[in-house]
Amino acid sequence: DAGVTQSPTHLIKTRGQHVTLRCSPISGHKSVSWYQQVLGQGPQFIFQYYEKEERGRGNFPDRFSARQFPNYSSELNVNALLLGDSALYLCASSIGQGVREKLFFGSGTQLSVL
Amino acid sequence: QQQVKQSPQSLIVQKGGISIINCAYENTAFDYFPWYQQFPGKGPALLIAIRPDVSEKKEGRFTISFNKSAKQFSLHIMDSQPGDSATYFCAASGSFGNEKLTFGTGTRLTIIP
Numbered sequence: 001d002a003g004v005t006q007s008p009t010h011l012i013k014t015r016g017q018h019v020t021l022r023c024s025p026i027s028g029h030k031s032v033s034w035y036q037q038v039l040g041q042g043p044q045f046i047f048q049y050y051e052k053e054e055r056g057r058g059n060f061p062d063r064f065s066a067r068q069f070p071n072y073s074s075e076l077n078v079n080a081l082l083l084g085d086s087a088l089y090l091c092a093s094s095i096g097q098g099v100r101e102k103l104f105f106g107s108g109t110q111l112s113v114l
Numbered sequence: 115q116q117q118v119k120q121s122p123q124s125l126i127v128q129k130g131g132i133s134i135i136n137c138a139y140e141n142t143a144f145d146y147f148p149w150y151q152q153f154p155g156k157g158p159a160l161l162i163a164i165r166p167d168v169s170e171k172k173e174g175r176f177t178i179s180f181n182k183s184a185k186q187f188s189l190h191i192m193d194s195q196p197g198d199s200a201t202y203f204c205a206a207s208g209s210f211g212n213e214k215l216t217f218g219t220g221t222r223l224t225i226i227p
Contacts, residue, residue: 033214040219042205043158043203045216058214090158103215105157107156
């Protein structure tokens with residue numbers, strides 16, 4: 001069975017640009033969460049979507065947005081990129097919306113902002 | 115109050131030894147405490163998790179010890195093996211309206227022969 005897949009795996013952008021990251025959850029999983037992992041730190045929660053609705057938002061500026069599609073895949077969008085947005089962006093899926101459900105993480109998208 | 119503090123930042127243990135990683139939290143509303151293992155180039159993978167109604171949970175060589183009064187919990191890896199070399203993250207969550215995980219800063223564990 002395929003795990004959580006994220007694309008692209010690596011991305012280089014310049015300040016001020018916009019980026020879209022994509023995530024396909026494990027088949028049958030209806031919840032997708034996004035986390036930002038800065039080098040040397042633990043992942044930080046950005047968003048959770050369940051059944052195409054936003055169920056949680058972390059402490060990130062409005063430049064960050066996301067959505068979930070009818071097939072439960074998800075996109076994370078970041079506008080007006082800053083150098084500090086350079087990080088590994090992780091997508092995680094679970095069957096239900098509660099975090100006590102086992103979260104399965106993808107390998108992430110490494111974003112570098114120059 | 116949402117922080118989870120993790121120590122040590124890095125740890126070197128001899129093969130066959132016991133690896134111990136500690137975490138502490140402030141928010142008493144946290145009620146779920148998982149540990150994640152992350153290898154380079156991969157996302158974190160759930161290792162073991164505990165709820166505060168028990169003081170210890172064991173799965174194979176991995177044990178979580180939980181001290182509710184001290185607001186601390188720890189991961190013990192018995193008979194540590196080179197394949198256990200990875201970064202370990204503790205995390206916590208509670209019912210705050212969104213079911214997010216708050217992660218610690220991570221411990222880079224190296225098992226030497």
